[in-house]
Amino acid sequence: MAVCDPDLEVTGATVRMGAFVKHLAAYYEVTLISMAGSGHHVDPLVAERFRDRDNRLGVTERVRIPFSQPGYFLFSPTFYRKADRLLRFGSFDYLLADYGLAATYGALFARRYRTPLIYSSHNVEYRLYLNRSLSDLRRVLLIPYVYLAERSACRAAKLVVAISEDDREAFLKWASAESIAVIPQGFDPEIYNPFYPPPPDSPSVVLFVGNFGSDHNRQAARHIVKEIVGPVTSKRKDVKFQLVGANPPTGLEGPGIECPGFVDNLVPYLRRANLIIAPMRFEQGMSTKIITGLALGKTVLTTPEGAGAIPRKYKQMVVSSLDVFPSKIVELLARTHSKDDADFATLCKDFGWPSVTAALHRRIEECCAPSTGNPR
Numbered sequence: 001m002a003v004c005d006p007d008l009e010v011t012g013a014t015v016r017m018g019a020f021v022k023h024l025a026a027y028y029e030v031t032l033i034s035m036a037g038s039g040h041h042v043d044p045l046v047a048e049r050f051r052d053r054d055n056r057l058g059v060t061e062r063v064r065i066p067f068s069q070p071g072y073f074l075f076s077p078t079f080y081r082k083a084d085r086l087l088r089f090g091s092f093d094y095l096l097a098d099y100g101l102a103a104t105y106g107a108l109f110a111r112r113y114r115t116p117l118i119y120s121s122h123n124v125e126y127r128l129y130l131n132r133s134l135s136d137l138r139r140v141l142l143i144p145y146v147y148l149a150e151r152s153a154c155r156a157a158k159l160v161v162a163i164s165e166d167d168r169e170a171f172l173k174w175a176s177a178e179s180i181a182v183i184p185q186g187f188d189p190e191i192y193n194p195f196y197p198p199p200p201d202s203p204s205v206v207l208f209v210g211n212f213g214s215d216h217n218r219q220a221a222r223h224i225v226k227e228i229v230g231p232v233t234s235k236r237k238d239v240k241f242q243l244v245g246a247n248p249p250t251g252l253e254g255p256g257i258e259c260p261g262f263v264d265n266l267v268p269y270l271r272r273a274n275l276i277i278a279p280m281r282f283e284q285g286m287s288t289k290i291i292t293g294l295a296l297g298k299t300v301l302t303t304p305e306g307a308g309a310i311p312r313k314y315k316q317m318v319v320s321s322l323d324v325f326p327s328k329i330v331e332l333l334a335r336t337h338s339k340d341d342a343d344f345a346t347l348c349k350d351f352g353w354p355s356v357t358a359a360l361h362r363r364i365e366e367c368c369a370p371s372t373g374n375p376r
Helices: 012-025 044-049 069-073 077-089 102-113 125-132 138-156 165-171 215-235 267-272 288-295 322-335 344-351 353-368
Strands: 031-036 061-066 095-098 117-120 159-162 180-182 204-209 239-244 257-261 275-278 300-302 317-319
Touching: 012 095, 012 288, 012 353, 031 077, 061 077, 077 102, 095 102, 102 117, 102 138, 117 138, 117 353, 125 138, 159 165, 159 353, 165 180, 180 353, 204 215, 204 267, 204 322, 215 239, 215 275, 215 322, 275 288, 275 322, 288 300, 288 344, 300 322, 344 353
Parallel strands: 031 061, 095 117, 117 159, 159 180, 204 239, 204 275, 239 257, 275 300, 300 317
Antiparallel strands: none
16 A cells, blocks of 8 residues: 555656565565546656556556545545555455545554554655755645554554664664664665666766655755855856756756756666765655765765765765755765776665565565464
8 A cells, every 4th residue: 555656667666665575476465556647746647657567666556546636645545445445355465554634544454453563654655744944834734643653553554664773763762673673765676776887077977866746856956956066166167057846946947957857767877977966955765866866976065964875985976065965065076086986896885675564575574474384
């Protein structure tokens, strides 16, 4: 059960969700119920391009619920009724509630149908809402509800999937240590790897990627345009900034800036970049843009908040305060290579989907499998 659409790889959550579903579908008969299009993050025209995709996730049955803002942020009676019908007339060994307020449905149905619940959280949601309430006062009203939903799911779950050790520590107040698994964000090593020709050094491309439906990505992009582009291009005339992602806001135009919006294939942009930046102001979860950038052998410049839970051991990840980003960008473009494969083997072990999803599968079997017989 998911309140996002795993077929739309437009946020870190949907990328992670899709990888989990695809892996588990290789071992189980998976029925997937989700909201279609994840409309608050995805332009309807972008969602339409994915509507007729083949069943790339390999699920046995797929139920899509029309997206609605109230349904996503509060509660969807349609989602509830459809999921209840599936559970009432079907037979399921596990119930996986993935991301955000899927927690609400997971806690309700786990207790009603006595089915082992796996609650997969991509952040500690109520803390994320606290951070975002600084720029969006509407989030303040939702914090108590999100807190209660998340707490209820953790208490009802046989297995709680946290994205980082820090999140694991936060969940310990609601769940036992034995029932929490840390499964980090990941990447596909077949796609994201450093085995390609290096890009030219000039013009130098500085890349920022992110879905601009999210507040923190919009803030980062506007900061790049207002505070970073000018000081950098005044010292390096050959530098071009690319801001790539769905739902770009107005005001990102200007000399030395390209903003192509959503692209079907992000990999060519990542490979062409000479430097990837993530000037984030808030810490949350584990950044997909940083992990995939590192996997491609790129130098990634980020803030302490942007680096979040990613270990500082990777030599290609440079962590710096936001106020010195312009000078740091100029410095890094001058002294670093556009591609380095030294960290790739370690990254595959730590974050590659084959390793990450196998760990999830193993913990599900350890925590939730029936004591006798074999689960489907």
